[in-house]
Amino acid sequence: MGVELTEELSPLGNAAARIAAVPRGLRWLVFLAPAAALTGLFLVYPVVATIRLSFYNWSGYGKQQYAGTSNFRQLYRDHDAVTATVHSLEFAVVTTVVTVGMGAILALAIDRKIRGHRIFQFALFLPVLLPSTFLALVWAYGLDPISGWFTHFLQFLGIGSGNWLADPHYGIFAVALAYILQNTGFAMIIILAALSDISPEIHEAATLDGVGQLRRARKVSLPLVRDAIVTVSLLQLIYGFTNFDFVYAMVNGGPGTGTDVVSTFVYYQAFVSHRFGYGAAAALVASGVVALIAMVFMSVFRPRGIRRAG
Amino acid sequence: MPASPRRASWLARHVSRQAAYAGLLVWAVATTIPIWAALTASFKSTSEVISNPLGIPHALHPDNYVAAWTGRIGAGTYYGIQSEPLYRFGLHSVLAVSIGVALAMGTGTLAGYALARNAERLNFLNRYFIVLLALPAIATWVPLFSLMESLGLLASPAGLGLVYGAMVTPLVTVLMRTYFSSFPLDLVEAARVDGASESFAFARIVLPMSKGVLTVVALIQAVFLWNELAVAEILLVTPDRGTLPMGLIAFKSQFASNLGPQFAALVLAIVPVTLLYIVAQGRITQGIRLGALR
């Protein structure tokens, strides 16, 4: 009886086992499908479409006209496009150098636990979380040539008056100044995190060796967080170059002001002037520049893995 | 004049340290000025905003807040100034961000787990998501507009939520993959031998144990999306359907020279994030470290 029972059960068992066994690899596909589909539709497809669209002229309605490489050739000669690119580069470089530099200094100070370091950290990081719209608008007001408090402050310092934001050459730096003051916290937090990863024994060894604070920062701490500094610099370069929110909110006006950047150029061309193809071409070129910057940066400052000695 | 060199160097160091501290203080002040400026200005009348930009208000004007909230200045429409009420913008933001975060967390956590469990076989997919992370958004703007238009989802905060979800899914995926890679696998194996399928083990063992990380990641995405402007502008088109950042800009043009209510609106806009930061500060900075140092 016992033997028969076993034999009866096993064919059923085998069938059930075979059914359950089928979706083994399929299951992971189910896990991955939603993310792949979502990103595929709203991220990958648009990028591919941008590439295609850059070879056409289109107003957003009606038919698309094939235009070959005319968009690109036109971009090359477009004075506004060039200006926007220059502005973006200036913005990217200035914001990166200053935020990372200042961020490193702040991070070192906070890591050393100077008096009130908690408050410093709190206050310096909060602006990073605020909408750039808020900060940009408040600063835009502060820089208002007539009523702005920052303008008053500059006049007090004797640095002349002027409509900074509208200035075609220096406007972008005014925007950069505001951006720097708000976003240094980002670089600071990342560098701070890397600094706090340094084993305290290294600091103890330095103290025993009689290394002063300043030298220790330069020769010990900073080199050890080199990778974090490189990473955050690259990130800031890219954000700075492609930034839209801050610049747009700050000038909040039409094109042709002194602070047009690459992203606002694309926006105006595509959605205000209704030149979708041209806008797509500009976006493509801008992305190409970003990729170029990233590659050059990575090859110059190739991130090295930290080898732990001993 | 100090006589010995030792005293001189001590003095120099002491002075330089004080100077450095002062410098830091100045920087911190400069960083937080906008908040102070907005806060004080929000209670002032327009003329006082101009005359006394950074000082304490001489007279309080809480009606600025009412104006901002309701979008109307003065009783009735005497001034003829109307804008969408602030809370309408807030509602749109809440809708778009909630949908976006929910979508991204849902799809990204699943994908991150699958990638962590099948690291060798699915390595190429890792690179897919990392490349997406580095994607400059401007390359997606134009076709995204036409796509949403053909889907009939323009000027729809819910539709924006879909796009927001797609935008942050790569980051969620990568962060969760990193986290799941160091998750103790033998717990999952024990569950599987105990009779749980992979999905059941994921739902009942892995997820409950990961609540902390999931919360932090979700918060980070929420903050990022809440402040987003570019895609919102493009897809929501008109201010009356806009999110909060769009609303703030609309207020500037609508209220023009009525500065008080503008600042009131600005202050209202940052209340949620500030509260969140005060409450969850440690968690958020922790989460950023988790991501940045991977």
Added chain:
Amino acid sequence: MAGVELERVTKTYKNGQDAVRDLSLEIHDGEFMVLVGPSGCGKSTTLRMVAGLETITAGTIRIGTRVVNDVEPKDRDVAMVFQSYALYPHMTVYDNLAFGLRRQRQAKADVDRRVTDTARALGLDGLLRRRPAELSGGQRQRVALGRAIVRDPQVFLMDEPLSNLDALLRVETRFEILKLHQRLAATFIYVTHDQVEAMTMGDRIAVMRGGVLQQVDTPGRLYERPANRFVAGFIGSPRMNFLDMELSEVDGELRLLGNTVALPLTRAQLGASKAGRGARFVVGLRPEHLLDHRYASNGATTVSAWVEVVETLGSEIHVHVRVGDQPLVARMDPRSADVRPGQEIRLAVDHRRLQLFDPETEQAVAA
């Protein structure tokens, strides 16, 4: 209840390395089978393949009469105790024990009864509402055991369950596990790297090395008749002594000649081997077959040795000597407590108990 059969099972990793190669092993229903071997020998991998946590590259695994190659772990009706216990940290002890049962959708009263019965049997009934973090190492181990017991599976799998316990607890728990096996009369497959543990617990022991099964036998036969040099050296503590020797024949009398030792040999000890004069062998002598000549029977072959180290264990003494440049270990009883390092002593060799191994193939020359 069911036995487990592995037929030519192989597990190859992506990089081409074989974790387990061509393993054929039959585990009888109700048997306590121990898989033992050094790290990396494939014992854990084999266990995990039986559990379904690793895929099988080639071969077949049967539980009972059912082929389970592609069956999910949850459908195999096996239970596993992990080295790290793998208790669910966010659940109480009760929920940990009940997890598997709830999965099977058993009646709630049924589940409760089985959980409380098992908890009582393991002395855990006061701890049912606690979380794993609040338990001691020994208590966690018992919960891990309980989780397996409560499911009443066909096969119990144990992956080095005692390695995280201190020495005293380890001995106690070994005993508990054996009693459990007697009571449940279920099939147990037990993995360990400790040969003492293997010898004391197994009905049969499978010795593995480098993914290949060396020998599967009862503890006694493994000890008395190791199939190859590796098994001979792995089983038994202190380790068997190995000497390189050459066969010689003088006046019809066989002898084994080493550098400094000569031993007589009978033709029977050569078994079926056709080895002739000059053949080389690796000769194995267990430490207990090297005796203090003062207490050995007369006429035994003796050899002169220089004492290097003496280890006193109370009930026995391990004497490390050198014969020429050949190191040997002898196991003596307390009567030889007067042996000191630096002394010259005489060892009697019980040459009837020596083992012969082929120097190239390392296989035992049958006796």
